[in-house]
Amino acid sequence: MNNAETKKKFSxxxxxxxxxxxxxxxxxxxxxxxxxxxxxxxxxxxxxxQQISINALxxxxxxxxxxxxxxDLSVGSILALxxxxxxxxxxMGCPPIFAFAIGMITGAxxxxxxxxxxxxGKAAPFIATLxxxxxxxxxxxxxxxxxxITGKTMNNDFSFLFLGQGYLFGVPFQxxxxxxxxALAYLLLHKTTFGRKTYAVGGNExxxxxxxxxxxxxxxxxxxxxxxxxxxxxxxxxSQLSSAQPDAGTGYEMDAIAAVVLGGTSLAGGKGKxxxxxxxxxxxxxxxxxxxxxxxxxxxxxxxxGIVILIAVLLDRKQAKA
Amino acid sequence: xxxxMKHISKSFGNNKVLRDINFSIHSGEVHALMxxxxxxxxxxxxxxxxxxxxxxxxxxxDGKKTTFKNALDAEQHGIAFIHQEMNNFADMSVVENxxxxxxxxxxxxxxxxxxxxxxxxxxxxxLGVDISVDTLVGSLSVGRQQxxxxxxxxxxxxxxxxxxxxxxxxxxxxxxKLFKIIDSLREQGVAIxxxxxxxxxxxxxSNRLTVMRDGLTINxxxxxxxxxxxxxxDMVGRDMGDFYPERKPEFGKELLSVKGLNSGDTFxxxxxxxxxxxxxxxxxxxxxxxxxxxxxxxxxxxxxxxxIFVDGEKVExxxxxxxxxxxxxxxxxxxxxxxxxxxxTLSENIDLPSIDGFTKxxxxxxxxxxxxxxMLMKRLGVKAQSSxxxxxxxxxxxxxxxxxxxxxxxxxxxxxxxxxxxxxxxGAKREIYDLMNELTDRGxxxxxxxxxxxxxxxxxxxxxxxxxxxxxxxxATKDATQDKVMTLATGGEINx
Numbered sequence: 164m165n166n167a168e169t170k171k172k173f174s175x176x177x178x179x180x181x182x183x184x185x186x187x188x189x190x191x192x193x194x195x196x197x198x199x200x201x202x203x204x205x206x207x208x209x210x211x212x213q214q215i216s217i218n219a220l221x222x223x224x225x226x227x228x229x230x231x232x233x234x235d236l237s238v239g240s241i242l243a244l245x246x247x248x249x250x251x252x253x254x255m256g257c258p259p260i261f262a263f264a265i266g267m268i269t270g271a272x273x274x275x276x277x278x279x280x281x282x283x284g285k286a287a288p289f290i291a292t293l294x295x296x297x298x299x300x301x302x303x304x305x306x307x308x309x310x311x312i313t314g315k316t317m318n319n320d321f322s323f324l325f326l327g328q329g330y331l332f333g334v335p336f337q338x339x340x341x342x343x344x345x346a347l348a349y350l351l352l353h354k355t356t357f358g359r360k361t362y363a364v365g366g367n368e369x370x371x372x373x374x375x376x377x378x379x380x381x382x383x384x385x386x387x388x389x390x391x392x393x394x395x396x397x398x399x400x401x402s403q404l405s406s407a408q409p410d411a412g413t414g415y416e417m418d419a420i421a422a423v424v425l426g427g428t429s430l431a432g433g434k435g436k437x438x439x440x441x442x443x444x445x446x447x448x449x450x451x452x453x454x455x456x457x458x459x460x461x462x463x464x465x466x467x468x469g470i471v472i473l474i475a476v477l478l479d480r481k482q483a484k485a
Numbered sequence: 486x487x488x489x490m491k492h493i494s495k496s497f498g499n500n501k502v503l504r505d506i507n508f509s510i511h512s513g514e515v516h517a518l519m520x521x522x523x524x525x526x527x528x529x530x531x532x533x534x535x536x537x538x539x540x541x542x543x544x545x546x547d548g549k550k551t552t553f554k555n556a557l558d559a560e561q562h563g564i565a566f567i568h569q570e571m572n573n574f575a576d577m578s579v580v581e582n583x584x585x586x587x588x589x590x591x592x593x594x595x596x597x598x599x600x601x602x603x604x605x606x607x608x609x610x611x612l613g614v615d616i617s618v619d620t621l622v623g624s625l626s627v628g629r630q631q632x633x634x635x636x637x638x639x640x641x642x643x644x645x646x647x648x649x650x651x652x653x654x655x656x657x658x659x660x661x662k663l664f665k666i667i668d669s670l671r672e673q674g675v676a677i678x679x680x681x682x683x684x685x686x687x688x689x690x691s692n693r694l695t696v697m698r699d700g701l702t703i704n705x706x707x708x709x710x711x712x713x714x715x716x717x718x719d720m721v722g723r724d725m726g727d728f729y730p731e732r733k734p735e736f737g738k739e740l741l742s743v744k745g746l747n748s749g750d751t752f753x754x755x756x757x758x759x760x761x762x763x764x765x766x767x768x769x770x771x772x773x774x775x776x777x778x779x780x781x782x783x784x785x786x787x788x789x790x791x792x793i794f795v796d797g798e799k800v801e802x803x804x805x806x807x808x809x810x811x812x813x814x815x816x817x818x819x820x821x822x823x824x825x826x827x828x829x830t831l832s833e834n835i836d837l838p839s840i841d842g843f844t845k846x847x848x849x850x851x852x853x854x855x856x857x858x859x860m861l862m863k864r865l866g867v868k869a870q871s872s873x874x875x876x877x878x879x880x881x882x883x884x885x886x887x888x889x890x891x892x893x894x895x896x897x898x899x900x901x902x903x904x905x906x907x908x909x910x911x912g913a914k915r916e917i918y919d920l921m922n923e924l925t926d927r928g929x930x931x932x933x934x935x936x937x938x939x940x941x942x943x944x945x946x947x948x949x950x951x952x953x954x955x956x957x958x959x960x961a962t963k964d965a966t967q968d969k970v971m972t973l974a975t976g977g978e979i980n981x
Contacts, residue, residue, distance in 0.1 A: 355848055356841055356849060360840075362829065363829070367823075367827065370822075370823050370826055373805050431725060481774045
């Protein structure tokens with residue numbers, strides 16, 4: 164190995180992609196807990212985990228998309244539309260368990276629409292999902308008539324409320340959902356051929372195609388996963404609020420993208436780990452939670468979050484150049 | 486005006502591209518420049534036009550020693566270069582293209598549109614073409630676009646015009662028009678350097694011709710005093726030595742045959758077959774359509790029509806995925822673009838076509854996968870620290886072996902290798918040939934597309950020569966000579 168290569172190994176960008184997210188999270192946790200001792204309080208930790216679960220679920224799906232050098236801007240709208248759809252079904256008397264299932268299937272179908280537009284329509288992911296985001300959001304307003312969907316059937320149904328408000332052994336139920344789906348996403352990405360092909364498509368789509376990878380099929384499935392996980396987040400949020408809000412999930416795509424990027428995944432595709440995205444979601448969660456505890460105004464919180472994301476992106480560029 | 490290049494030499498690193506170039510051109514002549522790919526024509530022209538500096542030798546203009554500092558300097562001496570790839574802006578009008586970056590202005594930065602249009606029209610009239618200067622260039626035919634480029638260069642008081650493969654993309658009708666333009670320029674005293682592979686054209690249009698080979702100008706002839714045979718001999722005449730391992734082929738049954746493959750204007754009516762144990766070479770000039778035929782067979786590009794038979798059975802191949810299922814492998818000509826995931830590990834590259842075979846209950850069987858990759862790396866002699874190294878960290882030769890390992894591992898019985906030794910050093914080359922021998926001994930059929938004539942003659946069993954999208958001829962390698970292949974490759978016929 165020559166000198167230049169050795170040097171490259173220690174460049175700051177490279178370091179960040181390997182250990183950076185974890186170190187950043189630890190520093191942040193220490194910093195916040197020193198300033199406010201109640202941060203490490205078990206109640207606050209549970210609160211924190213509950214807060215991050217929705218963003219984390221969306222981010223797991225976004226991870227697959229970004230690994231193929233794509234982007235999905237419609238996740239927030241899919242969350243709202245599938246949530247409203249489910250709420251409507253429950254009001255019509257559908258048992259919550261079926262309403263959840265149907266809601267998640269619709270989320271997957273919306274994702275498939277994105278995937279087909281991108282794989283077969285050859286639309287740029289940014290534009291395609293920007294457009295479908297507007298369509299799904301509009302459909303949500305049509306379905307809800309612009310008002311929150313709520314009602315007695317929802318407020319009194321235990322199984323419906325348990326998803327977003329229930330606790331099991333002192334831990335919010337939605338945290339279990341997040342952990343299980345993290346494990347599934349991790350296995351899918353790192354232990355199956357589907358995951359390997361996802362990396363291949365992101366690393367060099369043309370080479371993957373020549374090597375016999377059905378790149379179109381992979382692309383469609385990736386957007387299905389993103390849509391599905393967004394709708395799961397939608398179920399949880401609807402349950403948490405006991406109602407489906409027409410503007411639910413607005414801007415959630417940004418937090419999800421931030422979690423993926425903070426986790427060390429390259430926006431150029433082909434590089435990044437599911438574990439990093441989980442850490443990225445935690446970083447954003449700790450930032451939000453910590454700033455709330457420290458009494459920082461929500462206006463400043465926006466600025467801080469923006470700066471943190473900017474730093475992560477600059478480190479990503481540095482790594483790409485190295 | 487007369488320009489002379491004397492004893493010009495040029496190296497890139499240790500690679501001596503030009504060794505001793507002697508060339509002259511004077512007003513009112515068309516001087517053709519011929520030579521195989523890599524003979525040094527482009528480098529020589531880049532020196533003449535000031536894009537590169539020569540290491541040794543001198544250039545004289547009308548007997549006076551001159552060095553062109555850069556492209557602009559050469560342009561001011563009246564030298565213009567019309568590249569094979571045109572530099573037009575499709576969404577701009579003819580006049581905007583012709584005056585790009587040298588717009589005429591009235592003052593205050595306002596464009597003098599009227600004057601520009603008049604001058605553009607005059608330049609086009611001089612060539613005897615009738616094109617409205619307001620037309621968008623993108624809406625014109627390739628031939629017309631080329632005419633615009635010529636007209637543009639003539640506005641510069643050009644005295645020497647260099648044309649690189651000007652007819653490559655033209656129809657016969659357009660070629661006739663171009664030749665008329667060249668004739669009239671010659672009468673107006675312009676000197677033209679005409680680079681082309683096409684024999685007939687050279688003999689039709691040129692006054693003199695110079696043949697290059699391996700960075701040397703071999704001979705300069707008056708066109709009327711030489712013939713195709715002499716030129717071909719000059720272009721290829723070198724000894725081969727025994728750099729290539731011996732071929733002792735034992736042919737088995739026919740593994741792949743194709744009938745009537747067509748794809749637009751790219752290739753027509755392609756029929757050929759390859760047997761188990763055979764290396765079938767595809768020779769021809771760059772752009773003849775060889776690569777495109779292979780991409781069609783492998784399902785990378787769409788075919789308009791044609792039938793493909795594997796092992797005697799008709800098969801449907803619409804995607805590489807299907808081709809791989811029929812045990813075909815394809816090493817593409819561009820390793821970095823379509824062969825490798827450079828940011829991926831060697832393991833991720835090598836097992837990609839075979840990964841579906843390494844699953845247990847839906848998950849990747851990591852141990853079996855690793856053993857498989859290690860075995861292939863060892864068998865192909867890939868020099869790396871581990872299978873977790875990044876593909877981008879390897880040398881060209883080792884990268885090529887990684888791509889080969891991928892296809893050997895996929896169990897391909899029919900291997901299409903497009904330029905398998907391009908950009909590979911001598912040692913790795915030999916290893917690749919040895920591997921090809923080993924594969925054919927085991928019954929693999931290999932189709933080797935190669936622009937290296939030595940390689941084609943030195944390491945194949947049969948040769949198919951492609952010329953302008955058609956199979957011009959097929960010869961057994963033992964009966965083939967460089968002259969024969971070159972004659973076919975330039976559109977000639979062999980009369981035995």
